[in-house]
Each structure stands twice: as C-alpha cells, then as structure tokens.
Amino acid sequence: MLQVQSLQATFGTFESFVRSSQHKQDLTEKAVKQGESEINRISEVLQKLQNEILKDLSDGIHVVKDARERDFTSLENTVEERLTELTKSINDNIAIFTEVQKRSQKEINDVKAKVASLEDSEGYKQDLKALKEAVKEIQTSVKSKEKDIEALRSTVQTMESDVYTEVKELVSLKQEQQRFKEAADSEHHTLQALMEKVLRAEESAARLPEEIRGLEEELGQLKAAALRPEEDGVFRPSEAFETLQKESQGLDSRLQSVEDGVQAARAAWEHHRETLEALRAQSEEQARHLADLHERVAGLGPAPDADVDADAGGLAGRVRGLGEAQLSLVGDVDELKRRVAELPGAVEALQKVQEQVRTLLSRDAAAPPQDLLDRLSSLDNLRASVGQVEADLKMLRTAVDSLVAYSVKIETNENNLESARSLLEDLRNDLDRLFVKVEKIHEKV
Structure with missing residues (x-):
C-alpha cells in the first residue's frame, strides 16, 4: 500500500x-x-x-x-x-x-x-x-484486495454497533446504580438513628453493673441482718431490705427503658434485613450485568490501532475491578446479615435478665434467709447476662459501622462505573477515527 x-x-x-x-x-x-x-x-x-x-x-x-x-x-x-x-x-x-x-x-x-x-x-x-503501466498493475492488485477491505469495514461497523450497545447498557447500569445509591443513603440515615439508639442502650447497660454491685452490697447487709432473728422469733424485713426494694424498682424502670431500646433495635433489624435482601439482589443483578459487559468487551477482538488496544484493555480491567468490587460488596452484605442475625440472641438474653430481676424483686419480703442466698445467685447470673448484653450491643455497633463502610464502597463503585463509561466513550471515538481512516484508504484506492 x-x-x-x-x-x-x-x-x-x-x-x-x-x-x-x-x-x-x-x-x-x-x-x-x-x-x-x-x-x-x-x-x-x-x-x-x-x-x-x-x-x-x-x-x-x-x-x-x-x-x-x-x-x-x-x-x-x-x-x-x-x-x-x-x-x-x-x-x-x-x-x-x-x-x-x-x-x-x-x-x-x-x-x-x-x-x-x-x-x-x-x-x-x-x-x-x-x-x-506499473500503476495499472498495482491498481489491479489493490482491486483484488478490495474484499479484505470490505470485510475490515464490516468488522469496524460491527464493533461500533457493539460499542453503542455497551454504552446504552452502561447508561442503564448507571441509572440502577443511582437508585441503589439512593436506597443506600436512606439506609445510612436509618442506621445513624439506630446507632443513636444503640448508644443510649449501651449507656443504660453500662450503668447496670454498678447498680448490681450496689444491690449485692445491700443484699449482703440484708443477709447479715436476716441471720440475726428478732426477739419474738419472727423474721421481719430490715430497713436495708426496704432500701433494696426501692433501688430494685429504679433498676426495673431502667431495664424497662433498655427493653424498649432493644425492641426498637429488633424492629430496625427486621427492616434492615428486608432492605439488605433487596440490596443483595440488586448487587447480584449488577454483578451479572458487569460480567456480561466484561464478556462483550473481551469479545470485541483486537483493534488495528494501538490506542484502541490500550483503551479496550483499560476498559476490560476497569470492568473486572467493578465485578470484583460487586463481589466484595455481596460478601460484606452477607457478613452484615450474619451479624445482624445474632441480635435476636442479645434481645432474648436481655429479656431473661429482666425476668430474673423482676422475679428477684417480686419475692416475698418475709422470705427465709435461704431465699436471700438464691437472690445473690440470681444477681451473679444477672451480672453475666448484662455482660453478654454489652457484648451484643458492641457487636450491633460494629454491624452499623460495617453498613457505613458499605455505603462508602458503593460510592467508590459508582466512581469506577463512571470511569468505565468514560473509557467506553474513548473506545468509541477511536473506532470512529479508525473507520474514517479505512474510508480514506478505500477512497484513495
């Protein structure tokens, strides 16, 4: 040529x-x-x-x-x-x-x-x-290669139509990503409210051990006073036991507030479980779209221009990165679901603690000293249950932090999608320039 x-x-x-x-x-x-x-x-x-x-x-x-x-x-x-x-x-x-x-x-x-x-x-x-004469011979040989030029032309047109299709799919994927981002932002605000409730529950639970230690001291005094029978042989509650009952009533009200917070956390957990299911389905759908996009980009074939090769390679790498990011997001959603699924256990443990405290407070004031020993044992169990509740609340806070990090990953995924769209646009421009070059060569021939 x-x-x-x-x-x-x-x-x-x-x-x-x-x-x-x-x-x-x-x-x-x-x-x-x-x-x-x-x-x-x-x-x-x-x-x-x-x-x-x-x-x-x-x-x-x-x-x-x-x-x-x-x-x-x-x-x-x-x-x-x-x-x-x-x-x-x-x-x-x-x-x-x-x-x-x-x-x-x-x-x-x-x-x-x-x-x-x-x-x-x-x-x-x-x-x-x-x-x-030489030019005539060369023109004859060039005409014999006209079929190859037509084949190359049809290939370029096919690649251009594929690029147009991919651009349309990217626009659709961008819209889905925008809706996904809006849903994630809504969930982020809801999670912030849930985090505030969890913090209040943690504060209430943090005060429980001190109150339980005070109850233990009061019960110790009550036990010492109970071991000293009255002159007439009748067991009567001491002033310390009456003070213990008053403090137990205050503890009951605080446990009631903790129970309300846990109930709110359970309702929020149910809502988040449904939302996470929808987010996971949407994330899997986007991962499938990205996989199809990657296969189509890989099936475009090698371009005759080095710049087109570089752009196609960068686009394929960016699409692979998007797919990996989507898989990572799916894994994070599964981990978050697992952690949130453990919250009902914390709620049940807190309910058991509340029942034990109520049982302890509902006992007869004129019970024998052996009943006071049982109450001390119940207080030990109460302390262990409160520790378990604190651990569960920390786990809930970790899950909320994971959801916040998940929203950040969604933003990064959106930026990667925008970069992939830009690379597809550059590839389309390179294909247009290549098509113009082929047209010029065909006109010269």
Whole structure:
C-alpha cells in the first residue's frame, strides 16, 4: 500500500512537471507571437511615422514656398523649429523601437532555451508510460484486495454497533446504580438513628453493673441482718431490705427503658434485613450485568490501532475491578446479615435478665434467709447476662459501622462505573477515527 502511494505521489509530481513544461511552452509561443505582433506594430508605426514625416516635409516645403515670398528670416526660423521637433520625435521613436526590439530578442532567446530544455522531456515521457503501466498493475492488485477491505469495514461497523450497545447498557447500569445509591443513603440515615439508639442502650447497660454491685452490697447487709432473728422469733424485713426494694424498682424502670431500646433495635433489624435482601439482589443483578459487559468487551477482538488496544484493555480491567468490587460488596452484605442475625440472641438474653430481676424483686419480703442466698445467685447470673448484653450491643455497633463502610464502597463503585463509561466513550471515538481512516484508504484506492 505504501508503494502504491509512493508511486502515485511520483506520478503526480511528474505529471505536474509535464503540465508546467507545457504551460511554459505555451507561454513561450504566446510571447513569440506577441513579439511578432509587436514588431509588426512597430513597423506599422514606423511606416506611419515615415508617412507623417514625408507629409510634414511636404507641408513644410509648401509652407516654405509660401513664406519665402513673405519673410525669408521667418521662414528659416520656422524650418529650424520644425526640423528640431521632427528630429526629436524620430529619436524618441527610435529609442522606443530599440528597447522593444531588445526585450523581444531576450524573450525569444529565453523561449529557445526553454524549447531546448523541453527536448529532453522525451525520456521522461517514456518513464511516465512505464509508471502508468506499473500503476495499472498495482491498481489491479489493490482491486483484488478490495474484499479484505470490505470485510475490515464490516468488522469496524460491527464493533461500533457493539460499542453503542455497551454504552446504552452502561447508561442503564448507571441509572440502577443511582437508585441503589439512593436506597443506600436512606439506609445510612436509618442506621445513624439506630446507632443513636444503640448508644443510649449501651449507656443504660453500662450503668447496670454498678447498680448490681450496689444491690449485692445491700443484699449482703440484708443477709447479715436476716441471720440475726428478732426477739419474738419472727423474721421481719430490715430497713436495708426496704432500701433494696426501692433501688430494685429504679433498676426495673431502667431495664424497662433498655427493653424498649432493644425492641426498637429488633424492629430496625427486621427492616434492615428486608432492605439488605433487596440490596443483595440488586448487587447480584449488577454483578451479572458487569460480567456480561466484561464478556462483550473481551469479545470485541483486537483493534488495528494501538490506542484502541490500550483503551479496550483499560476498559476490560476497569470492568473486572467493578465485578470484583460487586463481589466484595455481596460478601460484606452477607457478613452484615450474619451479624445482624445474632441480635435476636442479645434481645432474648436481655429479656431473661429482666425476668430474673423482676422475679428477684417480686419475692416475698418475709422470705427465709435461704431465699436471700438464691437472690445473690440470681444477681451473679444477672451480672453475666448484662455482660453478654454489652457484648451484643458492641457487636450491633460494629454491624452499623460495617453498613457505613458499605455505603462508602458503593460510592467508590459508582466512581469506577463512571470511569468505565468514560473509557467506553474513548473506545468509541477511536473506532470512529479508525473507520474514517479505512474510508480514506478505500477512497484513495
């Protein structure tokens, strides 16, 4: 193809040179004809000048003859003036004629030199014929390759249609990603509210161990007082036990607030479980779309341009990254669901603690000392249950933090999707430029 273009350029240069030579020859012939016409015109002017001179001489003779009789001196002056004017006119005309003749002779010499140089163009004409034959042969071989060019053209059109399809799918995927982001933002706000409730529950649970230790001290005092029977042999509750009952009532109200917070957390967990199911389904759908997009981009085939190869490779890598990010998001959602699924256990443990405290507080004040020992054992169990509740609340807070990090990953995934869309647009532009190049090559051929 390069040889064809080189021969075409050489052939065009040679043709331009021949046309220039012919043009110069035409100009030379025109100049020769113009010189001949100029010489003829000068001859006519000289002839007219000669006639005018003869006429002027004749007129002068007649004037002299007429004036001779009147004034000889005036006649002499008149003759001298007339002769002076005539001589000046003749000299001016001769100078003009000489200049024109020199210029015409110079142009004639230039034309002769150009004509002599054009005689050497016969060899160029033979070379031109050989070049024409070679160009005809090359054109014949190029026509045989026209089918390959048509196949390449159809391939480029197919790639362009595939790119258009992928761009449309990317736009659709972008819209789905936007809806996914809006849902994630809504869940993020809900999670913030849930985090505040969890923090309040943690504060309430953090105060429980101190109150339980105070109850243990009060129960210890109550046990010591209970071991000392009254004088009449009847067991009566001491003032310490009455104080314990009052503090237990306050603890009951606080446990009630903790129970309300846990119930709210359970309701929020149910809502989040449904939302996470929807998010997971949408994430799997996006992962499937990204996998299809990756397969189509990989099936586009190698492009003839190095820039197109680089853009396609970058696009494929970015799509793979999006797919991996989606898989990672699915894994995070599964882990979050697992952690949130453990919350009902924490709620049940807290309910058990509340039941134990209520049972402890509902016992008869006149119970025997053995019942007080059972209450101390129940308080130990209560402390262990409260510790378990604190651990479950920490786990709930970790799950909320994971959801916040999940929203950040969604934002990163959206940015990667935007970059992939930009790469697809660059690939489309490169394909357009390649198609234009193929069209130009086809037109030259």
